[in-house]
Amino acid sequence: MKAAKVILALALVASLMFTFTSCTCKPGDIEEEKISQPTTMSTPSAISQQSEIVKPAVVTASVLTVGNRTVDIGDKIYPIYFDFDKSELLNDSRETLSKLAQWMKNNPSVDIRIEGNCDERGSNEYNLALGENRAASAKKYLVYLSISPERLEPMSYGEEKPSCSESTESCWSKNRRDDFTITSK
Amino acid sequence: MLSITKNIKLSSPNTIITTLVLVLLIVCATTGLPSQLEARVYLELDSPNLRRIPLAVAPLQPLYGYRENAESALLGRKILVDDLEFSTFFELLDDTSSYLEKPKSYNLSQESFDFRNWSLIGAELLIKAGYSLNGEKLVVEFRLYDTLAGKMIVGKRYRGRTKNIRLLFHKFANQVVESITGLPGEFTSKIAFCGRHKNEPAQELYSSDYDGHERRQITRNKSINISPAWSQDANKLVFTSYRRDNPDLYLIDFMKGKEYRLTNRKGINAAAAWSADNRHLTLMQRYENHSEITIIKAGSGETVQRLTKSSANQASPCWSPDNNEIAFVSDRSGTPQIYITAAQGGHWRRLTRKENYNANPDWSAHNDKIVFTSKIDGIFQICTINPDGTSLRQQTYARSNCETPCWSPNGRHILFTKKINGIQQLLVMDNKGRNLKQLTFDKMDKKSPNWSANR
Known part of the structure; x- marks a missing residue:
């Protein structure tokens, strides 16, 4: 009888241990206890040590972009622009890309990152996909102009890197663009 | 004194273990008792005309032997009231309790007050809470009552620190929603x-x-x-x-x-x-x-x-x-x-x-x-x-x-x-x-x- 009680108590403790191991690990613990009615107003006997809810990760600083380096190729490498919700190249863009291709042929050690951007309208995540398309369009055309695909790295910023932050068409049209960044020289 | 600090600190393993042991002791002491009230669902969540249940939250009282801290008491009550209002399950009644009961009766148990005082003003549910504040150490004891049935639905005691006062009151708000609807609360x-x-x-x-x-x-x-x-x-x-x-x-x-x-x-x-x-x-x-x-x-x-x-x-x-x-x-x-x-x-x-x-x-x-x-x-x-x-x-x-x-x-x-x-x-x-x-x-x-x- 006595042994049975001991076993019962041990089982109880073990099961509780299991329960509380999982919940005591939770951050920001508040110790909780069930009260049955009636109860005496006892003074607090146990004080739990509090931890914080969110521990920010230690993140080492890194620069946001490689730099807004534009290269003098007679003209500068300006961004190329797109129509709303489109990733097809405009005629102006083909001209810019031809100059870029010529300059890349003259500077064979240079690699370029093509950064596709969108205006703020529409879903952020769908715009990430659209930015991929815009970067891919420029890459495809440069490859067509005999630039090695290994030298071209497309990347999408979606609507996360606006060059203009007003909610106007003139601003949106500046944000629907591919930027070109030199990644190695 | 209430201070909500922004510093990040995790418990040391030792403290966690100490806490664990203490919690075990407390729970072992109370688990044997049968639950006071069987779970009962008060709201039919799928009903198209879901009605908010009238609920009163009495002003917080200091627990017996502890001094009043109006700032914490008001803040704590506000957190709880805001949570329950947000849940959309309750109609929070105005604080009319000041003339319903003797203030500072130092007792939350149901023998200490008359449910009719609360059901008369339309409250079908009542929350009473008492607290003690000792330096940074905060203990809050909550009871949720069914004023029509005249019994306690759930009672909980939470121990924490004043900087976590929001979390502490959110926890009981979760408990209230869960006891009444069967759904988990959203407050933590x-x-x-x-x-x-x-x-x-x-x-x-x-x-x-x-x-x-x-x-x-x-x-x-x-x-x-x-x-x-x-x-x-x-x-x-x-x-x-x-x-x-x-x-x-x-x-x-x-x-x-x-x-x-x-x-x-x-x-x-x-x-x-x-x-x-x-x-x-x-x-x-x-x-x-x-x-x-x-x-x-x-x-x-x-x-x-x-x-x-x-x-x-x-x-x-x-x-x-x-x-x-x-x-x-x-x-x-x-x-x-x-x-x-x-x-x-x-x-x-x-x-x-x-x-x-x-x-x-x-x-x-x-x-x-x-x-x-x-x-x-x-x-x-x-x-x-x-x-x-x-x-x-x-x-x-x-x-x-x-x-x-x-x-x-x-x-x-x-x-x-x-x-x-x-x-x-x-x-x-x-x-x-x-x-x-x-x-x-x-x-x-x-x-x-x-x-x-x-x-």
């Missing part, structure tokens, strides 16, 4: 979101309580950080960061206080969502120069499967609550629409047909509905739909874009962003599109909120 959940100050290139991640309080900055990498998503247990967060010149997927493990890079496949690794069992993530990744939906292992980042094969763009995947299906956006029809596919791949079907821009689906585990944003008459509005395409319902009728909706952990609320006075703010409403509440008011633009389970 967290919101993660992206924040950017005007004209700043960097976009960092932040978290806050569900009510917008206790905001913390999560990332400090001065890069662009997007699409945060809590694991189901809210102990981990995945997000996409450009800090190494490619949109890679990162994971923060809050229990270990560590951050890992999960995938660095060239191109986007974004919009990740957790499976119900926390073992997998579905996300957008680049295949053949465009975005497709894939599944990777949450532990290693290893690719399990490419889910979609299309020349069109895919975006914003999320799992069904049973893990069997994945909803996502695709423009394979020419415009962005929401589709559902089997989680093993194949067997896809188109979910949305009205309007020509539907995006950002989120699938609730509790009411099996999908919330999304739909461009209606030129403005993005929040809508809900059943996974079989029925019961399409427009939830907002706003004049500026409402975007990136997500469900609260129990499916009773929807969180989303809206531009107000030129700033993207976080707003929350109930699942019927009512009880709209603005959560943030500061000048930082906020994007892509994600709502965790209770912690």
Whole structure:
């Protein structure tokens, strides 16, 4: 009888241990206890040590972009622009890309990152996909102009890197663009 | 004295063990007793005319032998009242108790007051709470009473520190909602979101309580950080960061206080969502120069499967609550629409047909509905739909874009962003599109909120 009680108590403790191991690990613990009615107003006997809810990760600083380096190729490498919700190249863009291709042929050690951007309208995540398309369009055309695909790295910023932050068409049209960044020289 | 500090501190292992032992002792002492009242559901949640139950919260009393601390008492009561009001289950009665009872009776037990005093003013439920404050140590004892039946529904005592007073009262608010509705409360959940100050290139991640309080900055990498998503247990967060010149997927493990890079496949690794069992993530990744939906292992980042094969763009995947299906956006029809596919791949079907821009689906585990944003008459509005395409319902009728909706952990609320006075703010409403509440008011633009389970 006595042994049975001991076993019962041990089982109880073990099961509780299991329960509380999982919940005591939770951050920001508040110790909780069930009260049955009636109860005496006892003074607090146990004080739990509090931890914080969110521990920010230690993140080492890194620069946001490689730099807004534009290269003098007679003209500068300006961004190329797109129509709303489109990733097809405009005629102006083909001209810019031809100059870029010529300059890349003259500077064979240079690699370029093509950064596709969108205006703020529409879903952020769908715009990430659209930015991929815009970067891919420029890459495809440069490859067509005999630039090695290994030298071209497309990347999408979606609507996360606006060059203009007003909610106007003139601003949106500046944000629907591919930027070109030199990644190695 | 109340002080809410912002410093981050984790308990030392020793303290955890000490606490564990103490908790064990307390619980061992009380577990043998039978529960005072069997669980009883007070509300029929599916009823179309769900009525709010009149509930009174008595002013907090200091526990016997302790001095009054009006500041903590008022703050604590306000947290509790705000939570319960927010839940949409209760009608909070005005504080009329001052003339109902002798003040400072130092006793919460039901022998110490007359239920009729409360039922007469219409309260069907009553919360009494007492506290003791000793330096930073705060103990609060709560009782929830059914005034008509004249008995206690649940009683709890919480011990913590004054800096965690919000968490402590949120915990009991959860208990009240759970006791009355059978649903978990939402009050110890967290919101993660992206924040950017005007004209700043960097976009960092932040978290806050569900009510917008206790905001913390999560990332400090001065890069662009997007699409945060809590694991189901809210102990981990995945997000996409450009800090190494490619949109890679990162994971923060809050229990270990560590951050890992999960995938660095060239191109986007974004919009990740957790499976119900926390073992997998579905996300957008680049295949053949465009975005497709894939599944990777949450532990290693290893690719399990490419889910979609299309020349069109895919975006914003999320799992069904049973893990069997994945909803996502695709423009394979020419415009962005929401589709559902089997989680093993194949067997896809188109979910949305009205309007020509539907995006950002989120699938609730509790009411099996999908919330999304739909461009209606030129403005993005929040809508809900059943996974079989029925019961399409427009939830907002706003004049500026409402975007990136997500469900609260129990499916009773929807969180989303809206531009107000030129700033993207976080707003929350109930699942019927009512009880709209603005959560943030500061000048930082906020994007892509994600709502965790209770912690």
